[in-house]
Amino acid sequence: MDTEALITLALEHHERTARTTGTREAGGHLLKTYSLQAPGRTVTEEDIATALRITAAHLELGRTRGSLGLAVMIMHAGGDGDYVLVHSWIEGHMSDLAIFTGPAGHPDQLRPGRTGLAPCVWEAAILAHEREAFSRHVLDGRGAITTRLTAWGADTLTGTVR
Secondary structure, three states: OOHHHHHHHHHHOOOEEEEEEEEEEEOOEEEEEEEEEOOOOOOOHHHHHHHHHHHHHHHOOHHHHOEEEEEEEEEEEOOOOEEEEEEEEEOOOEEEEEEEEEOOOOHHHOEEOOOOOOOOHHHHHHHHHHHHHHHHHHHOOOOOHHHHHHHHHHOOOOEEEO
């Protein structure tokens, strides 16, 4: 165990600002969108527009991956670069995740992340909220599916995440 590295991480750990940027249709999916900002970084409308184009193109092939038509996008202006995460619910109680990465402030340079790349602690906080919202409203919800989807779409995370 690298205790020195763990202590360094703990000393550098901080909160980041998360906010919802709406629910909309993209690539044949009902999509909840978020921005996530490292200290000193801002997610712009241009960043969101670029992330939506990337997300829509990715989700257009969702049915071939067993997608159920619900997805979440995170546009993360990180401390070391920019990230777009596209998380969708697929058949068999499973999910699909794509991560696009690029240099900070250059959304036009976002490309698929390396194999094995997973969400950071701040992105994982949003995805954990979304897992609970999906289970609570869609899987365990009552009533018509339209009512469940409306409740799912309204259940968002805004504020700081650690």
